[in-house]
Amino acid sequence: MEYAHEMVRPNEDIPFKLFVFEGRDGNYIRQKHWHRSIEIFALFEGELTFSLHDREYPLRPGEFMLVNSNEVHSVFAPRANRTIVLQIPLSTFENYYTDERFIYFSHSSRLQDEEVMRLIGDMYRTYTERACGYELKVQSQFYMLVYLLVTKYRKTEVSPEVVRRGKKLNRLSAVTEYMRKNYSRDLSLENLARTFGYSPAYLSRMFRRYTGSNYKAYLDDIRIEHGVEQMERTDLSLGEIASRCGFPNSKAFARAFKEKYGMLPSQFRRED
Known part of the structure; x- marks a missing residue:
């Protein structure tokens, strides 16, 4: 079965991603997907239903769902809701990995609900108000939340099956993380497979x-994402942006961009 892999990038000014759920208007389904980051959905109004490993977890206001790294999940939002989403890089918890280089959190949102919900609400208000020093304040709130996660929600004993399931996607996560860090280099399938000790055919199937x-x-999606960022933030020519993002030339960049967005990079830049 195929699952979409979501690429997660932190906000520009803080070392994690904090945003309002894109399904806030309701009538929304996010199909099965996975990502390397730890993800928390904090529901303040409305309702959400999560599916993890084919088990359903309904949420009511005041509850949250914690999704582990590489955990395949889907989200259903039947009606309008107010949900804040926090995506935390897995490396944040590196000092708390198990011997198997693994970390796993409970899905139960009833251990410290009020404190977690309060912190996430405070973080979002601090971040959106953007008063002087907001970056420092929101990070202090964030690390208090991380403290709760590792002391109240972390499971030190995890079944071998859960570890095996996580490791299957960990292998690909290592590859995709390498791609995100080295997107501007020559990343042919053959070279990447050689770097990780796989055959090109095996990596392609993965x-x-x-x-x-x-x-x-x-790979094109990663490069286009960086291309969009540079078009929005710099005055570099499209040829220079294409080169910096790893495309062989501006034509290849334009072709991949149009396939993804239905317009040329030049049109995007005019409309921005």
């Missing part, structure tokens, strides 16, 4: 099975 995409499309 991408198709677990990301819902082929290797080339996945």
